[in-house]
Amino acid sequence: MADSAKHILNQVEFVGSFDKIEDCPSDEVPCYAFVGRSNVGKSSLINLLTDRKKLARISKQPGKTQMINFFHVDNAWYLVDLPGYGYAKESKKLRAKWDKMVRSYLAEAPNLMTSFVLVDSNVPPQEYDLSFINWLGENDLSFGLIYTKVDRHRKEQIRKNKIEAIQQSILESWSELPPQFAVSAVSGEGREQLLAYIAQLNTLVKVH
Numbered sequence: 611m612a613d614s615a616k617h618i619l620n621q622v623e624f625v626g627s628f629d630k631i632e633d634c635p636s637d638e639v640p641c642y643a644f645v646g647r648s649n650v651g652k653s654s655l656i657n658l659l660t661d662r663k664k665l666a667r668i669s670k671q672p673g674k675t676q677m678i679n680f681f682h683v684d685n686a687w688y689l690v691d692l693p694g695y696g697y698a699k700e701s702k703k704l705r706a707k708w709d710k711m712v713r714s715y716l717a718e719a720p721n722l723m724t725s726f727v728l729v730d731s732n733v734p735p736q737e738y739d740l741s742f743i744n745w746l747g748e749n750d751l752s753f754g755l756i757y758t759k760v761d762r763h764r765k766e767q768i769r770k771n772k773i774e775a776i777q778q779s780i781l782e783s784w785s786e787l788p789p790q791f792a793v794s795a796v797s798g799e800g801r802e803q804l805l806a807y808i809a810q811l812n813t814l815v816k817v818h
């Protein structure tokens with residue numbers, strides 16, 4: 611895509627971190643939430659989308675994002691960075707708390723346009739990802755799928771095979787695949803497609 615077509619987000623503001631849905635911003639503004647295993651690249655993707663390197667905190671250590679973080683974009687919509695699931699080193703109790711926080715946000719958030727489930731394109735499909743995706747489906751929650759860290763594939767064929775394996779395992783429970791995006795926070799791949807998709811959804815609710 612030509613540079614002139616690059617999406618520019620003029621104003622991005624960190625609103626706050628919340629651990630209860632009733633405390634989250636409730637203005638009638640479309641929200642887009644990013645969810646997925648710990649360390650899959652949710653916060654990195656938010657920084658890529660907003661073109662701001664240090665907006666969302668990133669860490670090599672899983673479990674960095676522990677609250678629901680809201681970022682207001684151009685005073686018109688929110689990006690929502692959710693804590694990751696499936697971080698084995700945390701206590702069961704803490705994990706259950708995060709799980710509840712994420713699921714209740716996704717199920718109850720009044721202005722959630724869609725969520726994006728991030729899966730690492732380098733890793734075979736994980737049981738927890740699949741059960742989480744199935745839970746979204748059972749609850750009629752719309753979502754897109756984002757394959758992360760595609761810069762790590764040294765060969766195009768390997769990337770294709772890995773993504774196909776993930777798709778196949780989803781198709782064991784689903785008759786079709788949701789909207790899909792391949793992204794890299796390193797190369798920037800996928801940024802424009804994802805922002806175009808969000809812009810298109812925003813027009814449905816007349817966001818400028």
Ligand SMILES: Nc1nc2c(ncn2[C@@H]2O[C@H](COP(=O)(O)OP(=O)(O)OP(=O)(O)O)[C@@H](O)[C@H]2O)c(=O)[nH]1
Binds near residue numbers: 674
């Ligand atoms: N090569 C590569 N590394 C990435 C990419 N995205 C994220 N990473 C790395 O993966 C690690 C985790 O990234 P985060 O963005 O913090 O992951 P997260 O999903 O927000 O993790 P939690 O907050 O723990 O749930 C960091 O070391 C990032 O630098 C990518 O597209 N390519």
Ligand SMILES: [Mg+2]
Binds near residue numbers: 653675
């Ligand atoms: Mg994070």
